[in-house]
Amino acid sequence: MSLIETITFSNLDNGSANLFAFENHKNIPFEIKRVYCIMDAGSNSRGFHAHKMLKQVAVCLKGSCRFVLDDGSIKEDNISLNSPAKGLLLHEMVWHEMHDFSKECVLLVLASEKYDESDYIRSYDEFLKVAQHA
Numbered sequence: 195m196s197l198i199e200t201i202t203f204s205n206l207d208n209g210s211a212n213l214f215a216f217e218n219h220k221n222i223p224f225e226i227k228r229v230y231c232i233m234d235a236g237s238n239s240r241g242f243h244a245h246k247m248l249k250q251v252a253v254c255l256k257g258s259c260r261f262v263l264d265d266g267s268i269k270e271d272n273i274s275l276n277s278p279a280k281g282l283l284l285h286e287m288v289w290h291e292m293h294d295f296s297k298e299c300v301l302l303v304l305a306s307e308k309y310d311e312s313d314y315i316r317s318y319d320e321f322l323k324v325a326q327h328a
């Protein structure tokens with residue numbers, strides 16, 4: 195079994211540009227309630243948390259970065275995102291980390307809920323305890 199679930203987005207422009215659309219319940223498997231983006235991350239890795247309920251789709255609009263996903267029993271540590279045509283599903287209760295941001299990286303994240311700090315699990319030990327009792 196793999197934790198890697200991706201969505202392929204089509205380029206909708208038939209001219210010289212790139213145009214990608216993200217639609218609720220069409221190519222995104224939930225209702226989008228929040229959109230955020232990460233850029234200029236420098237050499238810092240990010241994430242290092244899981245969410246109790248939140249589902250997300252991450253899309254690297256420009257540049258590249260590497261995701262680590264871990265559900266408490268399986269770990270995928272070399273998931274490369276480098277195209278606006280590829281979305282990575284971040285399910286609830288999956289520990290995720292983002293590393294190796296390229297200088298120009300623009301990472302878009304579509305989220306199923308508004309921001310709620312109480313939905314975060316930021317301790318890996320606590321995550322393992324909750325995941326192993328799920």
Ligand code: TYD
Pocket residue numbers: 228230232240241242309
């Ligand atoms: P965090 O989710 O920890 O970032 P990352 O996963 O990239 O390491 O968020 C960093 C900070 O930004 C934290 O203080 C919470 C805040 N934040 C919001 O206020 N709203 C948001 O939608 C997000 C994603 C973060």
